[in-house]
Amino acid sequence: MTLDFQALPKAEVHIHLEGCLDLDEVVALAQEAGVPLPRPRAELLHFSGLSDFLDFLDWTCSLYRTPDQVAAAAYAFSRRMSASGALYADVIVNPTHWPHWRRDLGGFIGALDAGFCAAELDGLPPVGLCVSLLRQQSAEEAIELVDLLAALRHPRVVALSVDGNEKFAGRTGPRFAEAFRRAGAAGLKRTVHAGESSGPEGVRDALDYLGADRIDHGVRAIEDDDLVARLADRQIPLGVCPTSNLTLGLYARLEEHPIERLRKAGVPVSVNTDDPELLEIDLPKEYARCAAAFDWSAETCRNVAATSIRACFAGDEAKTRMLAKVATW
Numbered sequence: 001m002t003l004d005f006q007a008l009p010k011a012e013v014h015i016h017l018e019g020c021l022d023l024d025e026v027v028a029l030a031q032e033a034g035v036p037l038p039r040p041r042a043e044l045l046h047f048s049g050l051s052d053f054l055d056f057l058d059w060t061c062s063l064y065r066t067p068d069q070v071a072a073a074a075y076a077f078s079r080r081m082s083a084s085g086a087l088y089a090d091v092i093v094n095p096t097h098w099p100h101w102r103r104d105l106g107g108f109i110g111a112l113d114a115g116f117c118a119a120e121l122d123g124l125p126p127v128g129l130c131v132s133l134l135r136q137q138s139a140e141e142a143i144e145l146v147d148l149l150a151a152l153r154h155p156r157v158v159a160l161s162v163d164g165n166e167k168f169a170g171r172t173g174p175r176f177a178e179a180f181r182r183a184g185a186a187g188l189k190r191t192v193h194a195g196e197s198s199g200p201e202g203v204r205d206a207l208d209y210l211g212a213d214r215i216d217h218g219v220r221a222i223e224d225d226d227l228v229a230r231l232a233d234r235q236i237p238l239g240v241c242p243t244s245n246l247t248l249g250l251y252a253r254l255e256e257h258p259i260e261r262l263r264k265a266g267v268p269v270s271v272n273t274d275d276p277e278l279l280e281i282d283l284p285k286e287y288a289r290c291a292a293a294f295d296w297s298a299e300t301c302r303n304v305a306a307t308s309i310r311a312c313f314a315g316d317e318a319k320t321r322m323l324a325k326v327a328t329w
């Protein structure tokens, strides 16, 4: 049986704009600005570790200086989603990576919105913006960002997120509790990176301190049976990125990845790409890899895709329309 995963109606809920910037475009922007590449073009994606990877993100984002350049990056993101057969995406954007926009969050969100609006007018999939804190930020910086988002009340912004390496930052659930409480009070959804660079305790903190509506990764919850039961009971969705986890060495082989055990335990799991340009992957292939590794039937694939749609932060009407399409695949 060959299944067409491009045609499978789905949502992408764990993907970073910073990990989607087209490398040819980045190189062109660097040349235009007269900025030297950090290493030869062919070796740009040869990372020596996580900090090299994060430095590279900062470098690429620093090349986006004008509103038109940022809008073009947003438009290209929507085109990528369309190519992967996603009907909708929640994209994570972390302002700390974008040096030219750090003091102009409103201008940054406006430029991204212009790109997403133009894309929608051209028939490309709608996108919700999840504005992200970095794990290393302070409680005060986090509250400042949330208060700014609450004052802006931009309709493109659907959620507050937190990403970055928990191994470096240590335990941060209590530190960000007040920022996430304010985000909830301002009507924003809450999505939290946890259970990847942290163990199950990171996932527990995401629920207990941050009121997470969704967890990005969350896969290491598998190490704690009570937590798995809690995620299943409360139907907290996990935005799982299998290849990203393999690349960072969390699991040696896809067959050992806990996505299937979590799914069978009743936890809502979806398949996502995290940083597709940097990992050189796409969403249909991620579904195909999982289907092959875990022997998923067409029915199981439809269920996982439906979970991705239920987990996304689109409106209820849009979700109902998208779910109806999944049934016809």
Ligand SMILES: [Zn+2]
Residues within 6 Å of the ligand: 014, 015, 016, 163, 193, 216, 274
């Ligand atoms: Zn991520």
